[in-house]
Amino acid sequence: MSIFFAAINRFLYFCITMTVSIIIVNYNTLHVLKPCLDSIIEHTIGIDYEIIVVDNGSTDGSIEVLSQDNRITLIQTGENLGFGKANNKGLEQAKGKYILFLNSDTLLRNNAIKIFYDFAEQYQGKLGALGGILEDRQGNKIHSYGQFPKMSNDMQKYLWTPILKGFRIYRQPTIEYPEQWMKVDYITGADLFVRREVLNECGAFHPAFFMYCEESEMEHRFNLHGYDNVLLNGPRIIHLEGEGGKDGKSSRFIRDTYRQQKSEYIYFKLTEPHWKYFLYRTIHPVLRLTVWLNPNVSFADKWKFTKQLYVSIIL
Known part of the structure; x- marks a missing residue:
């Protein structure tokens, strides 16, 4: 049975x-x-x-x-x-x-x-x-x-990279891919x-x-x-990155950038000590002002993003 x-x-x-x-x-x-x-x-x-x-x-x-x-x-x-x-x-x-x-x-x-x-x-x-x-x-x-996500990575991405690109001495880093597999x-x-x-x-x-x-x-x-x-x-x-939505490129860039920033705040809050989270919330908005160097984003979208950026420091 x-x-x-x-x-x-x-x-x-x-x-x-x-x-x-x-x-x-x-x-x-x-x-x-x-x-x-x-x-x-x-x-x-x-x-x-x-x-x-x-x-x-x-x-x-x-x-x-x-x-x-x-x-x-x-x-x-x-x-x-x-x-x-x-x-x-x-x-x-x-x-x-x-x-x-x-x-x-x-x-x-x-x-x-x-x-x-x-x-x-x-x-x-x-x-x-x-x-x-x-x-x-x-x-x-x-x-x-x-x-x-790390603060040092953001410094590289949002500060040093735009500066180096501005002086035309930036070199795209080589991205490693495995022949079989690798831990990431x-x-x-x-x-x-x-x-x-x-x-x-x-x-x-x-x-x-x-x-x-x-x-x-x-x-x-x-x-x-x-x-x-x-x-x-x-x-x-x-x-097919970017083919899922139909907004204008400039508006979509600003929307996605702001969403990513909010998510990075949440990530640091969940994974880092309080003092690191507070430091990140203070420094990060300053780094993101390099959006003004992006020629593909309209002035209106840059201004909208900047206002959202500094409201996010308080909230």
């Missing part, structure tokens, strides 16, 4: 679980989401998976189209919760042993999910987040990983492959973030729990 019940339990387990849950957040990105879904279906073989799309209150007809797509599970939030909170909503319904957080503006070009899975199963150590080397449409390598601080949020057990232990995206830095903070927690974040050469994923 015990053998019978064991067999039933095993059958039920495989009925309600699967290997990979792919979670995609959508906010008015139907024009890129549809090709993304098609690329997953086309290239993913040899592994069972589900696709969960979390719609953040889109108004571009996404709901009408996605509700008719039987390839996906659709979750409607009714409002724009931001990137991390929406992913957490998808995680609540995910059945996979592994979770792939995937941007809607990505395209799979090979059996990337199976490659992620095979590496994760064979990794000798504690694996936290796993991601691939992202490409643009032309096949050029683009932002795929980074260092955890964090994997970009466009393609995060994580074992469900790691998320259960360390927690998923912190609800304080709306957009930007949420993956850095989560993967910082992975590190604190002894897990490695790894960049893997093998999966081929195109990231």
Whole structure:
């Protein structure tokens, strides 16, 4: 009798679980989401998976189209919760042993999910987040990983780099990419492959973030729990950065820059001692005034950003 019940339990387990849950957040990105879904279906073989799309209150007809797509599970939030909170909503319904957080503006070009899975199963150590080397449409390598936010990095990025560019003596640093794989601080949020057990232990995206830095903070927690974040050469994923939104370039730059700044404040508040957080809140707005050196941003947007910048010191 015990053998019978064991067999039933095993059958039920495989009925309600699967290997990979792919979670995609959508906010008015139907024009890129549809090709993304098609690329997953086309290239993913040899592994069972589900696709969960979390719609953040889109108004571009996404709901009408996605509700008719039987390839996906659709979750409607009714409002724009931001990137991390929406992913957490998808995680609540995910059945996979592994979770792939995937941007809607990505395209799979090979059996990337199976490659992620095979590496994760064979990794000798504690694996936290796993991601691939992202490409643009032309096949050029683009932002795929980074260092955890630090004040010294901001000094370099927002102060010394603009000055050196102004004197035309700036040299673009060489970005390292592995022949096979390498440990990094964090994997970009466009393609995060994580074992469900790691998320259960360390927690998923912190609800304080709306957009930007949420993956850095989560993967910082992975590190604190002894897990490695790894960049893997093998999966081929195109990231169509900037094609998800339709605002003007100048306005989008200011909006995204301000959101990133707010998220960096939250990151430092969650990860650093109080005195470091206070110092960062004091120095950082001064560094960001280098936006006035950017010729691609309109005067009106520069002025709007500057006002937001100094209000943020008080709030």
